[in-house]
Amino acid sequence: MRESPILRTVARIAVPLTLLLSLRIFEQGHDLPGGGFVAGVLAACAGVMHLLAFGLGRASRFPWWRLSVLGLLCALASGAVPMLTGSTFMDHEILDFALPLLGNVHLPSATFFDLGVYLIVVGTLMTLFVELGLEERRWNS
Amino acid sequence: MTALTAVVAAPFVAAVLIAVLGRALGRWSALVMLAAALTSFGATCSLLGAASPALVSLEWIPSLGVSFRLRADAFGAFFALLIAGIGALVAIYSLGYDTHSLGRARLGRYYAELSAFMGAMLGIALADDLILLFIFWEITSISSYLLIGFWYEREAAREGALTALLVTALGGLAMLAGFVLIGLATGSFALSEIVADDSRRAALTASPAFVPALFLVLAGAFTKSAQVPFHFWLPGAMVAPTPISTYLHSATMVKAGIFLLARVTPLFAASLVWPWIVVPVGLATFFLGAWQSLRENDLKALLAYSTVATLGLLTAAYGLRVPEQDALQILSHATYKGTLFMVAGIVEHAAGTRDLRELGGLRKALPISFSLCVVGVLSMGGLPPLFGFVAKESLYGSLLDSSLLGAQPLLHGSVIAVVLVSNAFLLAAGLKLLIGVFFGPARGARVAHGEPALLWLPAVVLALGALGLGLASATDASERLVNGWSSAANAQLAVSLVPTHLGPFFLSLVTFALGLALHRFRTRVEALQQRVDRLPDAQKLWNALVVGLTRFAEAYSVWWQNGSLRWYFSAILLFTTGISLFALEAGGISIASLHVSFGNLGWTSAGLALLILMTTFAVVRADTRLGAALALTASGFLVALVYAVYHSPDILLTQILIETVSTIVILLVLYFMPPFRKDGLSPALAAWNAAVSGLFGLAMFVFVLLCTNPAFRETRNLGQDYLARSLGEAGGRNAVNVIIVDFRAMDTIGEITVLVVVGLCVYGLLRTRRAAG
DSSP: OOOOHHHHHHHHHHHHHHHHHHHHHHHHTTTSSOOHHHHHHHHHHHHHHHHHHHOSTTGGGSOHHHHHHHHHHHHHHHHHHHHHTTOOTTOOOEEEEEETTTEEEEEETHHHHHHHHHHHHHHHHHHHHHHHHHHHHHHHO | OOHHHHHHHHHHHHHHHHHHHHHHHGGGHHHHHHHHHHHHHHHHHHHHTOSSOEEEEEEEEGGGTEEEEEEEOHHHHHHHHHHHHHHHHHHHHHHHHHHHHTOGGGHHHHHHHHHHHHHHHHHHHHBOBHHHHHHHHHHHHHHHHHHHTTSTTSHHHHHHHHHHHHHHHHHHHHHHHHHHHHHHHHSOOBHHHHHHOHHHHHHHHHSTTHHHHHHHHHHHHHHHTTOTTSTTHHHHGGGSOHHHHHIIIIISTHHHHHHHHHHHHHHHTTSSHHHHHHHHHHHHHHHHHHHHHHHOOBHHHHHHHHHHHHHHHHHHHHHTTOGGGHHHHHHHHHHHHHHHHHHHHHHHHHHSOOBTTTOOOTTTTSHHHHHHHHHHHHHHHTOTTSHHHHHHHHHHHHHHTOTTTTTOHHHHHHHHHHHHHHHHHHHHHHHHHHHHHHSSSOOSOOOOSOOOHHHHHHHHHHHHHHHHHHHHTTTTHHHHHHHHHSSSTTOOOOOOSSOOOHHHHHHHHHHHHHHHHHHHTHHHHHHHHHHSOSSSOHHHHHHHHHHHHHHHHHHHHHHHSOSOHHHHHHHHHHHHHHHHHHHHHHHTOOGGGOOOOOTTOOHHHHHHHHHHHHHHHHHHHOSSHHHHHHHHHHHHHHHHHHHHHTTOHHHHHHHHHHHHHHHHHHHHHHTTSOOOOSTTOOHHHHHHHHHHHHHHHHHHHHHHHHHHOHHHHTTTOHHHHHHHHHHHHHOOSOHHHHIIIIITHHHHHHHHHHHHHHHHHHHHHHHHHHHHO
């Protein structure tokens, strides 16, 4: 695939911006529109933009599927943690605690579950994109 | 943690440790396993002297009455001692065996699986909850599968492993069904409670599920302990490395079925059906195993069939209602058969073959193995002063005194005759092994290695057990031991090295004479065995069954999963339509009851609806796939605008992003699609497509209309409930997200798991295809 210079220039700025936006949307998810799923899809969009602009090279060498598996483990672990204190599986709690620089932190343990969703969405979509892209390259050659 | 939990937990901890550190530990993983085995052994010993059996009971699934319940009664503890003790010996033996045979890279796997297996076996021995017992049972099936298939690049190993897994797992499932029936009939899954409580047992006996439960549980026991007609998997499993054969397929796992029989004997043995099934199966297995054992030329196959024989004998003992024999026979068998398997391993290790036709005259080259083999074979053949003699003597005593058979002299006589002949065959098989390997002229095989101490030390321990227990029978030490460990309450078995009764001694003499005769005329016996071809060959039947099932599955899959996207899509749409309409029908909801008005639609919405209609029309009319894809995207974004109009930012955001991503995916996939031939569509197919999509659209339309109608929304408004609880209980103001990650997190778990699996499938399918082509 021949990458266009215009797309590259735009992508250099747009990809990091989209990723930042995705993080923001993930972070606000518990209170405002957003959350792991949408943020993950957005991050995958940034990934696609990168693939289109710069080609498959480095992105195809990253084991994206491991990100999915990591996400699933993260989600399951967040569900299992309440079991340690005698609650049932997936009975999320809200952690309120103070950190040195950040002050009081309001952290529902469901956030880690959401993080798992985020990782899974990014991992699976990127796997799809990279694999289909590689397939296309093989057909062309 | 109590000692009882530690017994079961230690091997599992070791398994995890080895699995993680296996690469770094290499062959020293054996020491981790050894430590775990010794821990379990020690912990079991500490439980032995207790006045009442140690008990651990934790709630597990209280709603079903299932608990994590371990209990160490005498028989269970005896079994656990055997498992842990032989486990320790096998760990040492493996250390001597591993370097050249197992392969450095797989040592971690080997020891981890072996440790996990040991833990599961200990679990079976000590589990007091039927469901827990089943779970440990299945873990042994799975770890046995992995261990038999240890050299998985060999076809025979894969086949043997799969057969063993299918047979034992199938039996395990039957057993689970039986356990559930028992649990339903008695109201409890706790084995010791059911056994101790007369009213529970009476409820089981009176229940119509009694006979089915009996059959199902027996299916589990018979498959695991390789009873006829399920015996064929055990010889096939001998492709495993010798330490594994020693441990799983001689000393422990195959005895799990026997153990299960012991556990359920108090529930079932009083019934009339019990002896009529268990005795014939057991005796048939005993005889067939002994007969086949004498035919084999492969050392391990010979030993495997003799193991099958002994398992048959034990089964028959439960059927004949002499369960007090079990501890004695199990102990006797474990000591000599473990020794012989280890000797077979040493011979194979040294000479590079296990074939009796290539072995001979190794007496001088392998002196230690020779002496061990003598002890093992003499005990197997039941000669004094070894423990095998004592065990056989006692068995004959029990058979002669049998109250079950006493009234029927014909049956009584034939049972004794079968046992006697089978024992003679076993003696002859033992002599064949001993003389074939160590006497006569040296044949093809040369001894390349000596006898490493790590290999013969564990065998020496077992052989000394066979000898020591035999000698101890001169006093009443062995008698007290086996009576205390038996599964029968108040066992009063007479065990003595010095023959006390004439009958059993006479039978022993006859056995001995017959065995010697079989050996003396071995060429004629062989000729006879050649003529009687392998009796009903269950292996072939089983293979035919498996092949038939696979063919059926293939044919079905090719028909149903035919690769046509249109077919898949039609199926999905029609199913969804059907189930939606069914839901409406079942709920008694009709579209006719709705009052539909377009009054408050508004110009914006009406305009949007019109645009959506136009783009949808464009999708259908497009001449190229690209055109259709773009029109579809346009339609999707217009739908997103609808969400904007109705103030639903969450779904709006999701819809826009999903539209974007799915367009990209479609564009990526378009490349691989066959040419877009709309003109080639036959009228019938076009009509079918239109009908399916029209029906689906209509169903969805009705469904959405009903869902949004106030008449149905107000009845049980989940939304209000979620909104109210969102901030307080889950600490989030965005109820949509809170529902996904908290209130309905279990649903989300299911969805994300599917997502991960889809990703892995795409990765696996495309990568392997690219690698292949």
